[in-house]
Amino acid sequence: MYRERPAGVAGATVWTSTAPDRPAPTRVLPDGCLDLLWSSRAGLLVAGPDRTAFLSTSAPGERWVGLRLPPGVGPAVLGVPAVELRDQRVPLGALWGDRAVAALADRAGSDAEAVLVEVVAGRLRDAGGPDPLGARVAAALAAGATVGATAAEVGLDPRALLRRSRHLFGYGPKTLARILRLRRALALARSGVPLAEVAARTGYADQAHLTRDTRALTGLPPTPLLPPPSPP
Template sequence: MYRERPAGFARAVLWTSTTTAGAAPTRVLPDGCVDLLWSSRSGLVVAGPDRTAHLAGGGPAERWVGLRLPPGTGPAVLGVPAVELRDRRVPLADLWGDRDAARLAALAEANPVAALTEIAVRRLRAAGGPDPLGARVAAALAGGATVAATAAEAGLAPRALHRRCRHLFGYGPKTLARILRMGRALALARAGTPLAEVAAHCGYADQAHLTRDVRDLAGVPPTALLPR
Protein backbone atom coordinates (compact mmCIF):
# COMPACT_ATOMS: atom_id res chain seq x y z
CA MET A 1 0.00 0.00 0.00
CA TYR A 2 1.40 3.38 -1.04
CA ARG A 3 0.26 6.89 -0.13
CA GLU A 4 1.81 10.32 -0.64
CA ARG A 5 1.08 13.94 0.22
CA PRO A 6 2.86 17.32 0.01
CA ALA A 7 5.42 17.82 2.78
CA GLY A 8 4.64 21.53 2.99
CA PHE A 9 8.08 22.89 2.09
CA ALA A 10 10.37 23.11 -0.94
CA ARG A 11 7.93 21.08 -3.11
CA ALA A 12 8.98 17.94 -1.22
CA VAL A 13 6.63 14.96 -0.96
CA LEU A 14 6.05 12.68 2.03
CA TRP A 15 5.12 9.12 1.24
CA THR A 16 4.48 5.87 3.08
CA SER A 17 4.55 2.31 1.84
CA THR A 18 3.91 -1.03 3.51
CA THR A 19 4.94 -4.26 1.84
CA THR A 20 3.95 -7.78 2.78
CA ALA A 21 6.32 -10.72 2.90
CA GLY A 22 6.88 -12.30 -0.48
CA ALA A 23 5.10 -9.57 -2.45
CA ALA A 24 6.30 -8.90 -5.97
CA PRO A 25 8.98 -6.17 -6.20
CA THR A 26 7.82 -2.66 -7.05
CA ARG A 27 9.38 -0.90 -10.03
CA VAL A 28 10.49 2.58 -8.92
CA LEU A 29 11.09 4.75 -11.97
CA PRO A 30 13.89 7.32 -12.20
CA ASP A 31 12.61 10.86 -11.61
CA GLY A 32 15.67 13.00 -10.84
CA CYS A 33 14.84 13.05 -7.13
CA VAL A 34 16.74 12.10 -3.98
CA ASP A 35 14.77 10.43 -1.17
CA LEU A 36 15.46 10.47 2.55
CA LEU A 37 14.02 7.20 3.85
CA TRP A 38 13.17 5.43 7.07
CA SER A 39 12.68 1.66 6.95
CA SER A 40 11.37 -0.57 9.72
CA ARG A 41 14.20 -2.97 8.86
CA SER A 42 17.05 -0.73 7.68
CA GLY A 43 16.59 2.53 9.60
CA LEU A 44 17.58 5.81 7.94
CA VAL A 45 18.72 5.46 4.33
CA VAL A 46 19.32 7.84 1.44
CA ALA A 47 18.17 6.81 -2.04
CA GLY A 48 20.20 8.61 -4.66
CA PRO A 49 19.00 9.65 -8.11
CA ASP A 50 18.57 6.62 -10.35
CA ARG A 51 19.37 6.39 -14.03
CA THR A 52 17.17 3.32 -14.54
CA ALA A 53 14.30 1.71 -12.65
CA HIS A 54 15.01 0.33 -9.18
CA LEU A 55 13.22 -2.81 -8.01
CA ALA A 56 12.20 -2.40 -4.37
CA GLY A 57 10.70 -4.93 -1.98
CA GLY A 58 10.18 -8.59 -2.70
CA GLY A 59 11.57 -9.66 0.69
CA PRO A 60 10.23 -9.69 4.26
CA ALA A 61 7.38 -7.42 5.35
CA GLU A 62 8.58 -3.84 5.71
CA ARG A 63 7.24 -0.36 6.43
CA TRP A 64 8.73 2.63 4.64
CA VAL A 65 8.39 6.37 5.20
CA GLY A 66 10.04 8.61 2.62
CA LEU A 67 10.67 12.26 1.96
CA ARG A 68 11.12 12.82 -1.76
CA LEU A 69 13.22 15.90 -2.44
CA PRO A 70 12.56 17.50 -5.83
CA PRO A 71 15.30 17.53 -8.47
CA GLY A 72 18.22 19.71 -7.42
CA THR A 73 17.32 19.88 -3.70
CA GLY A 74 19.13 16.80 -2.39
CA PRO A 75 22.65 18.30 -2.14
CA ALA A 76 21.44 21.18 0.07
CA VAL A 77 19.83 18.71 2.51
CA LEU A 78 22.45 15.97 2.50
CA GLY A 79 25.61 18.01 2.07
CA VAL A 80 27.07 15.88 -0.73
CA PRO A 81 26.88 16.18 -4.54
CA ALA A 82 24.05 14.14 -6.01
CA VAL A 83 26.47 12.34 -8.35
CA GLU A 84 28.08 10.66 -5.31
CA LEU A 85 24.71 9.05 -4.52
CA ARG A 86 23.73 8.13 -8.08
CA ASP A 87 22.18 4.65 -8.37
CA ARG A 88 22.94 3.98 -4.68
CA ARG A 89 21.10 3.29 -1.41
CA VAL A 90 23.34 4.61 1.39
CA PRO A 91 22.84 4.41 5.18
CA LEU A 92 22.61 7.93 6.58
CA ALA A 93 25.36 7.08 9.07
CA ASP A 94 27.78 6.70 6.15
CA LEU A 95 27.14 10.34 5.20
CA TRP A 96 26.82 12.08 8.56
CA GLY A 97 28.66 9.85 11.02
CA ASP A 98 27.37 7.42 13.61
CA ARG A 99 26.65 9.95 16.38
CA ASP A 100 24.35 12.23 14.42
CA ALA A 101 22.70 9.33 12.61
CA ALA A 102 22.06 7.45 15.87
CA ARG A 103 20.29 10.46 17.40
CA LEU A 104 18.16 10.94 14.31
CA ALA A 105 17.44 7.21 14.10
CA ALA A 106 16.01 7.30 17.63
CA LEU A 107 13.73 10.17 16.63
CA ALA A 108 12.66 8.33 13.48
CA GLU A 109 11.74 5.18 15.41
CA ALA A 110 9.26 7.23 17.45
CA ASN A 111 7.85 9.37 14.62
CA PRO A 112 9.46 8.89 11.20
CA VAL A 113 7.37 11.52 9.40
CA ALA A 114 8.25 14.23 11.93
CA ALA A 115 11.90 13.15 12.02
CA LEU A 116 12.42 13.22 8.25
CA THR A 117 10.69 16.59 7.98
CA GLU A 118 12.71 18.07 10.85
CA ILE A 119 15.97 16.82 9.35
CA ALA A 120 15.27 18.29 5.92
CA VAL A 121 13.89 21.64 7.10
CA ARG A 122 16.80 22.20 9.49
CA ARG A 123 19.43 21.26 6.91
CA LEU A 124 17.81 23.36 4.19
CA ARG A 125 17.68 26.38 6.50
CA ALA A 126 21.34 25.95 7.41
CA ALA A 127 22.29 25.71 3.72
CA GLY A 128 20.33 28.84 2.84
CA GLY A 129 17.85 26.82 0.79
CA PRO A 130 18.37 24.80 -2.39
CA ASP A 131 20.43 26.17 -5.27
CA PRO A 132 17.85 28.09 -7.37
CA LEU A 133 19.58 26.88 -10.53
CA GLY A 134 18.20 23.40 -9.87
CA ALA A 135 14.55 24.42 -10.11
CA ARG A 136 15.23 26.61 -13.17
CA VAL A 137 17.04 23.87 -15.09
CA ALA A 138 14.56 21.15 -14.13
CA ALA A 139 11.60 23.34 -15.14
CA ALA A 140 13.17 24.22 -18.49
CA LEU A 141 14.03 20.63 -19.37
CA ALA A 142 10.67 19.34 -18.11
CA GLY A 143 9.01 21.85 -20.42
CA GLY A 144 10.86 20.44 -23.42
CA ALA A 145 13.65 23.01 -23.78
CA THR A 146 16.84 21.80 -25.42
CA VAL A 147 20.05 21.50 -23.42
CA ALA A 148 21.59 24.34 -25.46
CA ALA A 149 18.62 26.61 -24.79
CA THR A 150 18.64 25.70 -21.10
CA ALA A 151 22.34 26.52 -20.81
CA ALA A 152 21.84 29.85 -22.58
CA GLU A 153 18.89 30.76 -20.35
CA ALA A 154 20.97 29.95 -17.27
CA GLY A 155 23.91 32.00 -18.56
CA LEU A 156 26.22 28.99 -18.56
CA ALA A 157 28.44 27.33 -21.11
CA PRO A 158 27.30 23.77 -21.94
CA ARG A 159 30.24 22.22 -20.04
CA ALA A 160 29.52 24.37 -16.99
CA LEU A 161 25.85 23.34 -17.10
CA HIS A 162 26.91 19.70 -17.30
CA ARG A 163 29.08 20.06 -14.17
CA ARG A 164 26.37 21.87 -12.25
CA CYS A 165 23.78 19.27 -13.26
CA ARG A 166 25.95 16.38 -12.05
CA HIS A 167 26.26 18.14 -8.69
CA LEU A 168 22.56 19.00 -8.41
CA PHE A 169 20.86 16.04 -10.09
CA GLY A 170 23.42 13.25 -10.25
CA TYR A 171 23.70 13.21 -14.03
CA GLY A 172 24.06 15.55 -16.97
CA PRO A 173 21.26 17.58 -18.52
CA LYS A 174 20.66 15.17 -21.41
CA THR A 175 19.96 12.28 -19.04
CA LEU A 176 17.80 14.48 -16.83
CA ALA A 177 15.84 15.65 -19.88
CA ARG A 178 15.17 12.05 -20.95
CA ILE A 179 13.99 11.10 -17.46
CA LEU A 180 11.70 14.12 -17.13
CA ARG A 181 10.32 13.57 -20.63
CA MET A 182 9.47 9.98 -19.72
CA GLY A 183 7.61 11.26 -16.67
CA ARG A 184 5.58 13.65 -18.84
CA ALA A 185 4.84 10.93 -21.36
CA LEU A 186 3.66 8.41 -18.78
CA ALA A 187 1.47 11.01 -17.07
CA LEU A 188 -0.29 11.71 -20.37
CA ALA A 189 -0.62 8.02 -21.21
CA ARG A 190 -2.04 7.22 -17.77
CA ALA A 191 -4.61 9.97 -18.30
CA GLY A 192 -5.81 8.16 -21.41
CA THR A 193 -3.89 9.84 -24.25
CA PRO A 194 -3.01 7.32 -27.00
CA LEU A 195 0.70 6.52 -27.15
CA ALA A 196 1.10 7.87 -30.69
CA GLU A 197 -0.26 11.24 -29.52
CA VAL A 198 1.92 11.10 -26.42
CA ALA A 199 5.01 10.57 -28.56
CA ALA A 200 4.20 13.55 -30.78
CA HIS A 201 3.31 15.83 -27.87
CA CYS A 202 6.48 15.01 -25.89
CA GLY A 203 8.93 15.35 -28.77
CA TYR A 204 9.68 11.72 -29.58
CA ALA A 205 10.28 10.92 -33.25
CA ASP A 206 7.42 8.42 -33.20
CA GLN A 207 5.75 5.84 -30.94
CA ALA A 208 8.58 3.36 -31.51
CA HIS A 209 11.08 5.95 -30.24
CA LEU A 210 8.91 6.47 -27.13
CA THR A 211 8.79 2.73 -26.52
CA ARG A 212 12.56 2.31 -26.88
CA ASP A 213 13.31 5.22 -24.56
CA VAL A 214 10.91 4.08 -21.85
CA ARG A 215 12.21 0.51 -22.07
CA ASP A 216 15.78 1.79 -21.74
CA LEU A 217 14.99 3.84 -18.62
CA ALA A 218 12.26 1.76 -16.99
CA GLY A 219 13.20 -1.76 -18.10
CA VAL A 220 9.74 -2.38 -19.59
CA PRO A 221 7.69 -0.85 -22.42
CA PRO A 222 5.21 1.94 -21.62
CA THR A 223 2.21 -0.39 -21.91
CA ALA A 224 3.51 -2.33 -18.89
CA LEU A 225 3.37 0.87 -16.79
CA LEU A 226 -0.22 1.84 -17.60
CA PRO A 227 -3.37 0.90 -15.66
CA ARG A 228 -4.93 -2.31 -16.87
Protein backbone atom coordinates in the same frame (compact mmCIF):
# COMPACT_ATOMS: atom_id res chain seq x y z
CA MET B 1 -0.43 0.13 0.66
CA TYR B 2 1.40 3.10 -0.93
CA ARG B 3 0.37 6.70 -0.28
CA GLU B 4 1.95 10.07 -0.98
CA ARG B 5 1.16 13.74 -0.39
CA PRO B 6 2.95 17.12 -0.22
CA ALA B 7 5.39 17.30 2.68
CA GLY B 8 5.09 21.05 3.25
CA VAL B 9 8.83 21.69 2.95
CA ALA B 10 10.96 22.53 -0.10
CA GLY B 11 8.38 21.20 -2.55
CA ALA B 12 9.06 17.68 -1.27
CA THR B 13 6.64 14.76 -1.29
CA VAL B 14 6.19 12.44 1.68
CA TRP B 15 5.27 8.86 0.91
CA THR B 16 4.51 5.83 3.03
CA SER B 17 4.38 2.15 2.20
CA THR B 18 3.91 -1.13 4.04
CA ALA B 19 5.00 -4.35 2.38
CA PRO B 20 2.49 -7.21 2.22
CA ASP B 21 3.12 -10.63 3.72
CA ARG B 22 4.54 -11.86 0.41
CA PRO B 23 6.15 -8.78 -1.14
CA ALA B 24 7.23 -8.69 -4.78
CA PRO B 25 10.01 -6.40 -6.03
CA THR B 26 8.79 -2.86 -6.75
CA ARG B 27 10.03 -1.10 -9.89
CA VAL B 28 11.01 2.46 -8.92
CA LEU B 29 11.26 4.62 -12.04
CA PRO B 30 13.92 7.32 -12.41
CA ASP B 31 12.63 10.81 -11.62
CA GLY B 32 15.66 13.07 -11.04
CA CYS B 33 14.99 13.11 -7.28
CA LEU B 34 16.83 12.06 -4.15
CA ASP B 35 14.88 10.45 -1.31
CA LEU B 36 15.54 10.53 2.41
CA LEU B 37 14.14 7.24 3.72
CA TRP B 38 13.26 5.48 6.94
CA SER B 39 12.72 1.73 6.99
CA SER B 40 11.46 -0.25 9.97
CA ARG B 41 14.13 -2.81 9.12
CA ALA B 42 17.08 -0.80 7.77
CA GLY B 43 16.72 2.56 9.55
CA LEU B 44 17.64 5.84 7.83
CA LEU B 45 18.82 5.69 4.23
CA VAL B 46 19.38 7.87 1.19
CA ALA B 47 18.22 6.86 -2.28
CA GLY B 48 20.37 8.58 -4.86
CA PRO B 49 19.18 9.71 -8.30
CA ASP B 50 18.69 6.72 -10.59
CA ARG B 51 19.52 6.60 -14.28
CA THR B 52 17.35 3.51 -14.83
CA ALA B 53 14.62 1.76 -12.86
CA PHE B 54 15.59 0.37 -9.46
CA LEU B 55 14.02 -2.87 -8.25
CA SER B 56 13.29 -2.37 -4.56
CA THR B 57 12.76 -5.38 -2.31
CA SER B 58 11.17 -5.31 1.14
CA ALA B 59 10.79 -7.77 3.97
CA PRO B 60 7.25 -8.94 4.82
CA GLY B 61 5.47 -6.18 6.73
CA GLU B 62 8.37 -3.75 6.39
CA ARG B 63 7.25 -0.14 6.78
CA TRP B 64 8.74 2.71 4.76
CA VAL B 65 8.49 6.48 5.06
CA GLY B 66 10.21 8.61 2.44
CA LEU B 67 10.73 12.27 1.72
CA ARG B 68 11.23 12.75 -2.02
CA LEU B 69 13.25 15.89 -2.68
CA PRO B 70 12.67 17.71 -5.99
CA PRO B 71 15.48 17.68 -8.56
CA GLY B 72 18.37 19.85 -7.40
CA VAL B 73 17.39 20.05 -3.71
CA GLY B 74 19.17 16.96 -2.40
CA PRO B 75 22.75 18.29 -2.25
CA ALA B 76 21.76 21.20 0.00
CA VAL B 77 20.09 18.77 2.42
CA LEU B 78 22.63 15.96 2.36
CA GLY B 79 25.82 17.99 2.00
CA VAL B 80 27.28 15.93 -0.86
CA PRO B 81 27.07 16.23 -4.66
CA ALA B 82 24.23 14.20 -6.11
CA VAL B 83 26.62 12.42 -8.48
CA GLU B 84 28.26 10.72 -5.48
CA LEU B 85 24.93 9.03 -4.70
CA ARG B 86 23.90 8.17 -8.25
CA ASP B 87 22.28 4.73 -8.62
CA GLN B 88 22.94 3.95 -4.94
CA ARG B 89 21.07 3.27 -1.68
CA VAL B 90 23.30 4.47 1.16
CA PRO B 91 22.87 4.42 4.97
CA LEU B 92 22.52 8.00 6.17
CA GLY B 93 25.21 7.29 8.77
CA ALA B 94 27.74 6.87 5.94
CA LEU B 95 27.20 10.54 5.08
CA TRP B 96 26.68 12.18 8.48
CA GLY B 97 28.31 9.70 10.86
CA ASP B 98 26.71 6.86 12.76
CA ARG B 99 26.67 8.72 16.08
CA ALA B 100 24.84 11.74 14.64
CA VAL B 101 22.29 9.55 12.90
CA ALA B 102 21.67 7.17 15.82
CA ALA B 103 19.60 9.71 17.77
CA LEU B 104 17.55 10.54 14.67
CA ALA B 105 16.95 6.86 14.01
CA ASP B 106 15.64 6.34 17.56
CA ARG B 107 13.19 9.21 17.16
CA ALA B 108 12.15 8.11 13.68
CA GLY B 109 10.95 4.80 15.07
CA SER B 110 7.98 6.58 16.66
CA ASP B 111 7.28 9.33 14.09
CA ALA B 112 9.45 8.99 10.99
CA GLU B 113 7.56 11.53 8.92
CA ALA B 114 7.97 14.32 11.48
CA VAL B 115 11.67 13.55 11.90
CA LEU B 116 12.37 13.56 8.15
CA VAL B 117 10.53 16.85 7.64
CA GLU B 118 12.32 18.42 10.62
CA VAL B 119 15.72 17.27 9.37
CA VAL B 120 15.16 18.53 5.84
CA ALA B 121 13.84 21.90 7.02
CA GLY B 122 16.77 22.37 9.39
CA ARG B 123 19.44 21.35 6.91
CA LEU B 124 18.00 23.65 4.24
CA ARG B 125 17.85 26.52 6.70
CA ASP B 126 21.48 25.99 7.66
CA ALA B 127 22.50 25.78 3.99
CA GLY B 128 20.64 28.97 3.05
CA GLY B 129 18.19 27.01 0.92
CA PRO B 130 18.72 24.93 -2.23
CA ASP B 131 20.69 26.26 -5.17
CA PRO B 132 18.06 28.14 -7.24
CA LEU B 133 19.77 26.98 -10.42
CA GLY B 134 18.41 23.48 -9.84
CA ALA B 135 14.79 24.57 -10.01
CA ARG B 136 15.41 26.75 -13.07
CA VAL B 137 17.17 24.01 -15.02
CA ALA B 138 14.68 21.32 -14.04
CA ALA B 139 11.70 23.53 -14.92
CA ALA B 140 13.10 24.39 -18.35
CA LEU B 141 13.89 20.79 -19.21
CA ALA B 142 10.56 19.55 -17.83
CA ALA B 143 8.81 22.02 -20.15
CA GLY B 144 10.62 20.49 -23.12
CA ALA B 145 13.40 23.05 -23.66
CA THR B 146 16.55 21.77 -25.34
CA VAL B 147 19.78 21.55 -23.40
CA GLY B 148 21.22 24.40 -25.47
CA ALA B 149 18.22 26.62 -24.85
CA THR B 150 18.31 25.77 -21.15
CA ALA B 151 21.99 26.68 -20.90
CA ALA B 152 21.31 30.00 -22.58
CA GLU B 153 18.31 30.68 -20.33
CA VAL B 154 20.32 30.21 -17.12
CA GLY B 155 23.40 32.01 -18.47
CA LEU B 156 25.86 29.09 -18.51
CA ASP B 157 27.96 27.59 -21.25
CA PRO B 158 27.31 23.87 -21.95
CA ARG B 159 30.35 22.66 -19.98
CA ALA B 160 29.39 24.68 -16.92
CA LEU B 161 25.80 23.43 -17.16
CA LEU B 162 27.05 19.85 -17.33
CA ARG B 163 29.25 20.35 -14.27
CA ARG B 164 26.55 22.04 -12.23
CA SER B 165 23.95 19.47 -13.31
CA ARG B 166 26.08 16.56 -12.16
CA HIS B 167 26.40 18.23 -8.77
CA LEU B 168 22.70 19.10 -8.45
CA PHE B 169 20.99 16.16 -10.18
CA GLY B 170 23.56 13.37 -10.32
CA TYR B 171 23.82 13.38 -14.10
CA GLY B 172 24.05 15.75 -17.02
CA PRO B 173 21.18 17.78 -18.46
CA LYS B 174 20.64 15.41 -21.40
CA THR B 175 19.95 12.51 -19.06
CA LEU B 176 17.73 14.63 -16.84
CA ALA B 177 15.83 15.84 -19.92
CA ARG B 178 15.21 12.23 -21.03
CA ILE B 179 13.96 11.25 -17.58
CA LEU B 180 11.65 14.25 -17.26
CA ARG B 181 10.31 13.73 -20.79
CA LEU B 182 9.54 10.11 -19.96
CA ARG B 183 7.66 11.21 -16.86
CA ARG B 184 5.59 13.65 -18.95
CA ALA B 185 4.87 10.89 -21.43
CA LEU B 186 3.79 8.36 -18.81
CA ALA B 187 1.57 10.94 -17.09
CA LEU B 188 -0.22 11.58 -20.38
CA ALA B 189 -0.52 7.87 -21.16
CA ARG B 190 -1.92 7.16 -17.68
CA SER B 191 -4.57 9.81 -18.30
CA GLY B 192 -5.78 7.84 -21.31
CA VAL B 193 -3.97 9.58 -24.18
CA PRO B 194 -3.02 7.04 -26.91
CA LEU B 195 0.69 6.26 -27.11
CA ALA B 196 1.10 7.61 -30.65
CA GLU B 197 -0.33 10.94 -29.54
CA VAL B 198 1.76 10.85 -26.36
CA ALA B 199 4.91 10.48 -28.47
CA ALA B 200 3.97 13.41 -30.69
CA ARG B 201 3.08 15.68 -27.78
CA THR B 202 6.22 14.99 -25.77
CA GLY B 203 8.86 15.32 -28.46
CA TYR B 204 9.59 11.75 -29.48
CA ALA B 205 10.13 11.05 -33.17
CA ASP B 206 7.35 8.46 -33.14
CA GLN B 207 5.78 5.79 -30.94
CA ALA B 208 8.67 3.40 -31.60
CA HIS B 209 11.09 6.02 -30.27
CA LEU B 210 8.94 6.39 -27.14
CA THR B 211 8.97 2.62 -26.66
CA ARG B 212 12.75 2.35 -27.07
CA ASP B 213 13.44 5.16 -24.63
CA THR B 214 10.96 3.81 -22.08
CA ARG B 215 12.56 0.38 -22.25
CA ALA B 216 16.06 1.87 -21.90
CA LEU B 217 15.13 3.88 -18.80
CA THR B 218 12.72 1.47 -17.08
CA GLY B 219 13.43 -2.00 -18.46
CA LEU B 220 9.88 -2.27 -19.81
CA PRO B 221 7.87 -0.88 -22.74
CA PRO B 222 5.19 1.69 -21.89
CA THR B 223 2.11 -0.55 -21.68
CA PRO B 224 3.11 -2.59 -18.57
CA LEU B 225 3.77 0.71 -16.76
CA LEU B 226 0.18 1.88 -17.28
CA PRO B 227 -2.84 1.01 -15.13
CA PRO B 228 -4.93 -1.88 -16.48
CA PRO B 229 -7.96 -0.85 -18.52
CA SER B 230 -11.22 -0.49 -16.66
CA PRO B 231 -13.66 -3.38 -17.12
CA PRO B 232 -16.59 -2.65 -19.45
